[in-house]
Amino acid sequence: MARSELQTRRMDAVRAWSTFVEHGDEAEPLVRPEILHSWTRSEAAISTDVREAPLADESETAAFWRGSPLQTAVERVEAELRRTAEDGDLVVAVTDPQTRILWTYGGRVMRRKAETVNFVAGGRWDDQSVGTNALDLATRLDAPAMVFSAEHYAPIVHNWVCWAAPVHDPVTGAQLGVIDLSTTWDRTHPIGLATARVMARLIEAAMPSGHHGAGLLDEGAEPGLSMRLLGTAETWLDGQRLLLNRRQTEVLALLAMHPEGLSLEHLHALVYGDQAVTLSTLKAEVSHLRSALGGQLSSRPYRLMMPVATDVDLVLDLLRSGRVAAAVDAYGGDLLPGTNSPALTELAEYVAVAVREALLADPQPDAVVRYVERAPYDTEVVEVCLARLAGTPHPAVPLLKGRLAAARQ
Known part of the structure; x- marks a missing residue:
């Protein structure tokens, strides 16, 4: 873009920002809806005179990075990321799902600029911490995002342009974080957003084989069955993902929660309650599961014949030992949201209340x-x-x- 065109665009952005700061919603016709929404969120959380992003605990950030599959992927493509940063005098950053920066590399000029505002490992760049920016938009919208000059809420980065794209687990589709490319506004280029997308795909392609999502539950660490049930529904057997329908996952979850085994009638009551569903229907689901598990599901009673690990057990064990922060890390959300199994609905309430009460106490x-x-x-x-x-x-x-x-x- 011609410099005169960029200068006009910058003045328009400054005018919209000033209108918002002084008159609020009068800025609506002057700015993109996602920017206005983020400005509103930012205004409720911080002032415009914020000087730098807050920093998370250094050792905690380092520990998360060491345990993240993103570290392996970034190391594999680091030469390409560094070359991109140096060639374009960019600062490149990779974040976790909470928009905390885990890794950065900068060209000579941008590296110094980044350090002055804590655009460094440990910096929290969600809009509630430091105002509207591309990293936050890409994280919350789960889509590539660009923020130009005064579209940033905080004046400390009004001289920047940022392009960010989410990075997903190639197996589960879960968002692992974002990659961001930032430079000064006058170096804006139409290819910036496309480059961020390419860098995100590059990292995804470099993910370690056998990885199935971030978290404290390591699906491939030991042989046996591993289930992630909080906020999602994912199951692996000996490191291989099983493709199960919703009801089969519920049946398997209940068997995992009852290692002593369940009779057909008891399992039916836990799964269906008083729904008018025949025993034959449940038998068919169990038969499919037995096949998927390589026969490792016994009858009379129905019982799993392999080691089993679930994130539900992990969260409850951490709470019992007083490790509240670790329990929250492992807590992905409600247990199988939308389930109509009475037993799983009750368990979901128990886990949610247990986590909540632990936080109220500590x-x-x-x-x-x-x-x-x-x-x-x-x-x-x-x-x-x-x-x-x-x-x-x-x-x-x-x-x-x-x-x-x-x-x-």
Whole structure:
């Protein structure tokens, strides 16, 4: 783009931003809807005079990066990422799903600029921490995003242009984070967003084989059955993913929760309750499962004949040992959302309440921030945590206040 055209675009962005800061919704016709929405979110959480992004705990960030499949993938394509950064004088960043930067590399000029605003490993770049930016938009919208100049909420990055694209697990489709490319606004180029997409695909293609999603439950670590049931429904046998329908997953989950085994009638009651479903229908589901499990499902009673690990057991074990933050990390959300199995509905309530009560009793700020991403309307947990932090400059405070404001709208 010609410099004069870029300067006009920059002035338009500054005009829209100034209108929003001074007159709020009067900026609506001047800016893209996703930018206006993010400005509104940002305004509720931070002031425009924010000087830098808050930093997460350094050792916690490093530990997460070491345990992330993203580290392996980035290391495999690091030469390409570095070359892109150097050739375009960009700063390249890779984040986790909460928009915390895990890895960066910058060209000579942009590296220095990035350091002054904590665009570094550990920097929290969600819009509740540092205002509207491409990393946050790509994370929340799960789509490539560009933010130009004063489309950023915080003036500290009004001289930047950023392109970001989400990075997904190639097997499960789960979002693992985003990759962002940033430089100064006057170096804006139409190919920027496409380059971010290409870099994201490059990282996805470099994921370690056998990886099935991030988290504390390692599906391929030991032989046996591994089930992720909180917020999703994924099952592996000896490291290989099983393709099961919803009802088969529910049956298998109940068998996993009852290692002593279940009779046909008891299993039927747990799965269907008082629904008018025949025993033959359940037998057919069990028969399919037996085949998928290579025959490792016995009859009379129905019982799994291999080691079993679930994220439900992991979360409850962590809570029992008082490791609340680790339990929240492992808690992906509601157990099999939408299930109509009475037994699983009851278990879902038990796990959700257990996590919530643990946080109310011990509202660790970083754990609460992660929890409210999964339970955004649980204002009581946020309020208890903010009360505990009253008068302290903890970096979680603006995040939690922003979340509280958003939940009350």
